[in-house]
Amino acid sequence: MTHILAIDQGTTSSRAILFDAQMKITATAQQEFPQHFPDSGWVEHDVSDLWRTVVETCRDVVAKADIDADSIAAIGITNQRETTVVWDRDTGEAVYRAIVWQDRRTAAFCRDMKDHEPMVTARTGLLMDPYFSGTKLRWILENVEGARAKAAAGKLLFGTVDSYLIWKLTEGRAHVTDATNAARTMLYNIHEGRWDAEICKLLDIPMDMLPEVKDCAADFGTTDLLGPTIPVLGVAGDQQAATVGQACFDKGMLKSTYGTGCFALLNTGQTAVTSTNRLLGTIAYQLDGKPTYALEGSIFVAGAVVQWLRDGLGIIGQASDTQPLADKADPQQRLYLVPAFTGLGAPHWDPDARGAIFGLTRGSGPAEFARAALESVGYQTRDLLEAMKADYATVGGDLGNTVLRVDGGMSASDWSMQFLSDILGAPVDRPKVLETTALGAAWLAGMRAGVYPDQAGFAETWALDERFEAKMDEADRAEKYAGWQDAVARTLTR
Template sequence: MNGAERLMLVLDAGTTSTRAMAFAPDGALRAVVQREITQHYPQPGRVEHNPEEIWQAALACAREVVSQGGGADRFAGIGITNQRETVVAWDRAKGQPLARALVWQDRRTADTCEGLRAAGHEPEVQRRTGLLLDPYFSATKMCWLIDNSGEVAAAAQAGTLALGTVESWLVFRLTGGAHISDASNASRTSLLALDGAQFDEGLCELFGVPRGALPEVVDCAGDFGATLPELFGAPIPILGLAGDQQAATIGQGCNAFGQVKATYGTGAFVLANMGGDLPASHHRLLGTVLSQLDGRRTYALEGSVFVAGSLIQWLRDSLGVIATAAETAALAASVPDSGGVVLVPALSGLGAPHWRPEARGALTGISFSTTRAHLARAALEAMSSQTRDLMEAFAADGVPWAMLRIDGGMSANDWMAQDLADILDLPVERPAFVETTALGAAMLAGLGSGWFASLEEAAAAMRGKIHRFEPAMDAPTRDVRLGRWRDALAKV
C-alpha cells in the first residue's frame, strides 16, 4: 500500500452479512472485513434482524479496516450502502433500538397491503411513489411496529421515536444523532413522492406513520457529518449514501438513459437508468430514485426478484443438494440439460413483474432419472428465466435492453452468465470486480470528497476490466426452455 495513498471506507450493510472495505481512487480494493448477520425467522413469512448486531458488526468491520489502512487520517471519507426497505425503530433520546428490524423479505403486512389495495389506493400510491402495494416496502412495516410493539408505540407517544432504513440507523450511531436518509433509500419506503423533496404528509397519513419520526431526506453525495472521534481515533466524514441496488447501478457505470444492470445477490434486482424523467410503469415494474446530487434526481425503472442467491443457499443448507455454491457451475455443465426439471423459486412469493406475495415455489418435471446436477442446473436456469420475464416487461414499458451488465456474488458463476446471454439473446458484461454495490458507494463518497467531478469520471477511474459473454443458443432451444418455464410459472 502506498504510504501517501488516501482511501475511501465503504460500509456495505447487506442482508446476510456486513462488510467494510477500503478503496483506492483507481478502484483497487485495499482491505475487506466481513461478518455474517443472524437471520431470525420467528414465524413463516417473517424475517427479522437485530439492529444492535447490525451496528456492532459494521463498527467492528470498519475498525479493523481502518486499522489495516493505517488509521483514520488515511481515509478521505465513508460511503454507506445497505439492504433497502428493512425498517429499524429506535429511541432518538437513548440511541437504542426498540424492536427487531423488519427485513425487506418479511411478508407479515400482506393483509394490510391487500386492504389498501381493496380500498382502491394502489393506483395513486404507484403514481406518486413509483411503488406498488406490497409488504416488501417500508411503510407498512413501520406501521406494524407501532401497532404491535409496546416500546415503539410508547416512543411514538413520547415523541422520541426514530424510524429509518439501515443507512439511517448507521449514520445515527456513527455521528451520535444525525437522523437522515438519502433519496435513493427514502424512495423505497412508499412515503416519498418521486417529485417531492421530503417525506409526504399525505402518504404518512395513509400508511399510519408519524411524519415526525422520519429522517430528513438528503443527497446521495455530500457532507453528512463526521463520525464520533472515539469510534476510529479521529473523525471521518460521511460523504456517500445509497441503497444497495442504486449503488450497484452507479458502480456499473450505468450513467446514461437506458443502460441496465442486474445484481444477483440474495435476490436479483434489475435497474435501468431513466434520466431525469419521472418513471411510470404499466407492466408492474417500479419507479425509484437512482441518485440525487445537488438536489437533482436521476430516476430508474426497477424489477425486483426476491429469490436468487438465497435459492442456492437453500439448496445447500436446507436440502443438502450441494456442499458449496461454487459447485453449481460444474454440476450444471455436467448434464446436457435440466432433464425437464423446472424450479420456480417463489420461496417468499413472486416479485416483479408478477407481484404475488402468496405464491410458493414449485419443482416440476422430476423423475427417477433426476439427479442433483439437474436440480442445480434448474436453479441456475431459473435465474435466467426470471430475468427474461423482466426484460420483456422493461421492453413493454419502452425500455428495451441492448446489453445487460451483471454483478453480485452469483454473477461470478461463468455458466450462469453464459446462460443469461443465451436466454436473453443479448451480450452480457461482467466486471472483473463483481462487488459493484460497494464500488458505487465508493464512487459517491469520492464525488462527495472531491476525488471526482462527476459519476462518469468516477466510473472511468474505478470500474476496471470487463468480461463479455455473447449469446450462443439457437432460437428453437431457447423457445423450448422458455415454454417449459412459462408452463411451470402458470402452475404457481
C-alpha cells in the same frame, strides 16, 4: 488523505472495504450475522448485530490495510434497502428487531389497502406490497407495546439501515437518509422530493419519525468511530449504489445485481416512467438536488437459491460446487424450479406464492436440481427485461440492442452468466471490478471529498472483464422460456 472507506451492510453480512486514491481495493473485512425467522414468511435481524458487525469490520479493515485511520478522507455507506428499524430517540435502543425487506407479514394489510394502490404508485412509483418499509413501520407501531404512544410523543425514530447506522456513527447527531433509500419506503413522493403527508396519514405514521432526505453525495455527519473525525459523504441503497458503481449514468443503460436477490435497474434519465407491467419506478441516484430515475425489477431469490441447495437440501458443500454439479445434469430432463420461498416479486408481485419444482422424474437428482436452480435466475431476469422493454417503449425507449451489465457474487459464475445471455438473447458484460455496490458508495463519498473524479471521469474507469454472447438458437430459447412461463403460472395464487 488517500483512502475511502465503504460500509456495505447487506442482508446476510456486513462488509467494510477500503479503496485507495485510484479506486482500487486495499483491503476487505466481512462478518456474517444470524437471520431470524419467527413465523412463516417473517424475516428479522437483531439490530445490535447490524451495528456490531459494521463496527468490527470497519476496525478490522483498517488493521488489515495497516494504514492510519487519519488517511481516510471519507466514508460511503450502502445498505440493504427497505429493511425497517425503529429506535428510541434518547437511548438509541431499537424497540423491535429490524424487519427485513424479504418479510411478508403485512401481506394481508396490503391486500386490504389495494384500493389505495393507484395513488401510492402515482406518487412513490411503488406498489402496495409488504416489500417496502411503510407497512413494516406501521406493523411495529401497531404491535410493539407502547410504541404507538411513544411515536405520538416524538420519542421514536424510523430509518432504513443507512439511517440507523448514520445515527449510531454520529452518536445521535444526524437523523438523515438519502433519496434512493427514501424512495424505497413507500412514504416518499419521488416527483416532489418530499415525504408524502397523505400516505403517512393513511398508514398512521407520525411524520416527525422520518429522517431528513439528502442527495446521495452530501454531508451526512461525522464519526469518531476509528479515532480521528471522518465525514460520511456518500449514501445509496445497495442496488442504486451498484448502478452508480457500474457507471450506468446514461439513459437506457441497464444493470443487474445478483446477490441474495436479483435487482435490475434501467436508467430512464429525467423521466419517471409509470410501469404498466408491475415494475417499480424509483430514483437511481440524486446529485446536486436533481434525481435521475429508473425502472426496477426486483427478484426476491437469486443467490439465495444456491444457499438453499447448500443449507436446505444439503446437496452442495459450498456455492462453488453448484456449477460443476449442474454440468452433470441430464440434458434430456427439463426441470423448472420456481424459487418463490417468500413470494414472487416483479413482474408478478404475488406475496402468497410459494416455491415449486416441475418436471420431476425418477431420474431427477442433485445435478438436475442444481441446474434448475441456476437457470431460475436467468428465467426470472428475462421476466424483468420483457416487462422493461414494454414499459420503456411507452416513452419512446428501445432496449433492442441493450447490453446487460452484471455484478454481485453470482455474476462470477461463468455457467450462470452464459445461460443468462442465452435465455435473454443479449450480450452480458461482467466488469473487472465485481464489488460495484461498495465501489458506488465509495465513489459518491470520494467524489464529494474531492478525491475521485466526476461522473464522466468515473465512467471512463469502467473496465470489461468478459462479455458473454448468446449461443442458444432461437427455437430452443423460446421453448425453454415457454416452459418457465407455464411453471410460474402454475405457482401463482392470483
